Amino acid sequence: MKILVVGAGIIGMTTAYYLARDGHQVTVVDRADAAGAETSFANGGQLSYSFVAPLAGPGVLSKVPGWLLDRNSPLRFRPRLDPNQWRWSAAFVLACNAAKSRQTAEKLLALSFLSRDLYHELAEQEGVPFEFARSGKLVMHREAKSFDDARAQTDYQATLGCHQEVLNADQCVAIEPALADVRGEIAGGIFTRSEDSGDCRQLCESLVARLRTQGVVFRFGANVTRLITRGDQISAVEVDGDLLEADAFVLATGVDAPRLTRPLGIRPLLYGLKGYSLTYPLVPVSNAPTVSVTDLQNKVVYARIGDRLRVAGIVDMGDDNTIIRPERIATLARQTEALFPRLSASGAPTTWAGLRPATPEGVPLIGPTRVRNLWMNIGHGALGFTLATGSAHLLAGMIAGRADERAKLFKPTY
Template sequence: MTTIVLGAGAVGTATAWYLRKSGHDVVLIERQPEAAMETSWGNGGIIHASEVEPWSQPGMPTKIIKWLGKENAPLLLRYRAIPHIMRWGIEFARNCTPERFRENAKSNLHLALHSLKSLQEIGAEAGIDYDRATRGVLKIYRSRDSLDSAQRSTDYLAQHGLLYERADPDRCVELEPALKDTKSTLAGALYFARDEVGDSNKFAQGLAAACAARGVQCRFGETIEKIETRSGRVQAVVTSKGRIVADTVVVALGSFTAPMLAKNGIRVPIYPVKGVSITFKRAAWNAAPTMPLIDDSKLFGFVPIGDRIRISGSAEITGYDMTPAPARVAAIIANASFTFPELKRYFDISKSKVWAGLRPVSPTGTPIIGETRIRGLWINAGHGHLGWTLSCGSGRVIADLIDGRDPGIPVPPPQGVVVARAA
């Protein structure tokens, strides 16, 4: 049984791994010369069950309208993108009710916990070095109201397996001494001890090598042109290097899943949302933070990854443009410098890697995992800001579904593009 996986990001490589373990003859196709060179290259680096809440949440549509035209807005909708997202935007707004928000967050949590376990198992079995760190994640707040609201939401997820600790400012500094300079601005934090950190680029490249060693045919530098179907069933994939016959095809192309499947008449409600990260060497900054941190009020992530530091943030709806906007980069650095004043002494933009990638966001904020109306044609995409977090679990789930096994967790809702298949 030949199964082709399209896309070798974190999700695609994990999909190839689990399908090979299930006995499939797997072909992994990627247009880049190596795995994880696009959206999986420079993400925030956190594997976090603590951030499973979707962006489609109560009050978000009003906020997006208020933020229009503001370069320092947490989520910036460019005017030129509005005509292209009307249908997606309506579906997004429909998922901003409290009930749908809670259900979608719970769905992501189940998958995130499943994924964390799967990631740990793969790392142990394949022996991949990806700068893993297990100190947990600290999410800080400067408003008591914001902290209390976040705790109420987290308490709901705690009923379904999320573990956390509420920390006062003294505990925050105990966990991360680099916060001492801005301790007076803190209302407190939520500490998620089970969250981890790792370099998804290193992981996916290591996993691709492990897949190849186990018989997966990895075809890099090969552009996918179309998916051939006949009589409602998948037949083959045509690339820049030829035609490959397949029994099953899994599309794991992130934000590019939608335009690829549009060629087959399948509408996939995924829209790209650009994120930015800045990565630099810790070097002489001996007192740099060692705890991964998310700043709720300034809306950035500060994550030590090996001997590097990565600052990430920004959400920009601007189509498929992957150019980092200078104003967005400057806002992230300014926000991080407020929280960690010492950053100004050690940060040099000219010695940093400024990167932008496209988060594949669905209206529900949950990934799309399942079979399309074309038999044998599957989707594993739409993971939004949780691609690295959910990648291994998603690969495991779709392999189970393809082989008719019960994944053991609730599968995210199909969003109208997949056909339910009984386990």
Template sequence: MRILIIGAGVIGVTSAHYLRQAGHEVSIIDAAPAVADGASHANAGQISWGYASPWAAPGIPLKALHWMVSAHPPLLIHGSTDWRQWRWLRWMLRNCTAARYRRNKTWMLSLARYSQQALAALRTETGLRYDDGQRGTLQLFRTQKAMDASTADSHVLTTLNVPHSLLTPRECVAREPGLAHMVDGLAGGLLMPGDETGDCQLFTHALANRLQQDGVALHLGTAATQVVQAGDRVTGVMVGGRFHAADAVVVAAGHETARLLRPLGLDLPVLPVKGYSATVPIVDAERAPVSTLLDDHYKIAVTRLGDRIRAAGIAELAGPDHRLTPARCDTVRHVIADLFPGAADMAAIQFWTGLRPMTPNGVPLVGESGIKGLYLNTGHGTLGWTMACGSGRLLADIIDGHVTDIDASPYAWPRPFAE
């Protein structure tokens, strides 16, 4: 089949990999001048199977109210005249019950675990390197109250068979010696030893290069303006005023997916949720993180990527806005300096914002669209890097009509988000 993929982020490129592997003629188009120029550009680098959880969780509505007056709020909601934003928020709140959280987490974990196997196989098969590490994620708690809450969450991890352990402050420092200076300021940690790290942009570039050598056509700097439907099926895409015919079209256009597909009558609840990151070069490796830490208080992840530290987090519901707000940048900078003082050259800090394509319950849309020949791979929110390989492989099996390795029904469209 001739398959055209819209979007050369980590999701589009991994989709291309599995579709090419299955023998299809694949091309990718992206509006940006480079691969991984959207949300996949400078994310936190966590490939976090163990941490795969929806943001829509019990207690979040109350916490969101508290964060409105916090100096370093991890979540911000700006007023909007867009009714879709308010619908999305209403649906997100409906997913904050214990039962829905558990169900959504189970679905996310299933795809994340599948992704873990797929990424490991891809690495073995291709030998790709991307400042990757396989040394786990450590979630840090600064108060006993937060530590106690994590004990409750660790029960969920036990029932879902996710390897994890609760650590004392000293055990945290044993894993991350750079934290020695703040051992008395910690209440403990939750370790997910199976988690990995890696630079998503490096990975996506390296994979895209391989795909090009393998005959995948990559068209950058050209936006798809319309997905063309004739009768009951999609026949191709309009790009720069020209029609590109295809037997199947995969839309992996991140947060733009919803807007692009609205003219076809698809009303996907995928919104841009803005996040921030900062990258700094390491000057003292002994003081730097070994792997990924998640500071639970600030909800900021700090990751070692080769000779750099990357810190990222914050969720801002502000529409498709890429501006760097100084106060948010300060939060990210503060966490690096607080956890790992002296480890990095803070004068060389580079800030970035990205727009996560997010569904109200955190579960992505992977599979058929309800229109023949049109497929979706989007809505991975905070965990697109973590779920990329599994989503690409699952989609390739769906397109080929194969029996899928995991149950694909939770990711199918249409589906209710507020039942």
């Protein structure tokens, strides 16, 4: 079958990979000049298969007022005259309960464990290069209450197949010596050996190189202006005035998907949550972590990617562009310096901002739409890198008609 994939970020690229592996004739279209050039460009770098609890958790709403009053908080909300923002916010509030959060976490764990197996296959059997490392992940807690809640969550997740270790402060430092300077600030930590890290953009670029040898066609710098319908299906996409035809179409365009589907009466509830990252160049004497670290209180993640340290965090809602706000970058830099005062990077960090395409509940939309040959793979939020291979594999299976009970958990509803 001839399939056109719109979007060449990590979701689009992995989708193209598994579709091509099924023998389809695949074309990938993206408005950027290269794969992984937008949201996938400089994300957190962590592959956090066991830490997929949604942003809409039971304790989130009580923290929001404090976050909104703190200019350095991990979350900032800019109200706008945008009906979609308020629809999304209302749905988010309704999702902030324990039952919904657990239900979502169970869905995402099933998908992330599939992703984990597929990433290991990509890196270790297929030999696709992307600075993949079985680094493990340490979630550091600064508050006793937060740590106690995490211990309880660890017990629950053990029933779902997660193998995690509960550590005291000394054990945290033993696992990651770069945290020695903040030993007195650590209430405890949760360490998961099965977590990985990698370079999301490099994986996108490596998949382009691999797929070109398999006949996949790429059109970069190509703006998709609309979907052309004929009867109950899509006949073509309009790309800079040209019409590209196919038998089936997949939208992996992140926050841009609603623009294309709105004329069809399909309105996925999606919003771009802006995040930032810093990438520090390292040298052999740099005192940077080798284990992936999450500073839970500040909602910042740290991942070693080859000879670089990636620092990522912050959620800005209502800032729907990729303009880099100096004060937000300064916050990340201060937090990095406080956590790793002897980092000794070899130069100033590079900065980045991107829009994470999130659904209110945190569950991505993977599967068919009411238009017969139009499929979606969108809405992964901050977990796009972690869930990409599993999502793409599920979608390819749906298109091929392969049965998989996990697929039922993610089919889009509007």
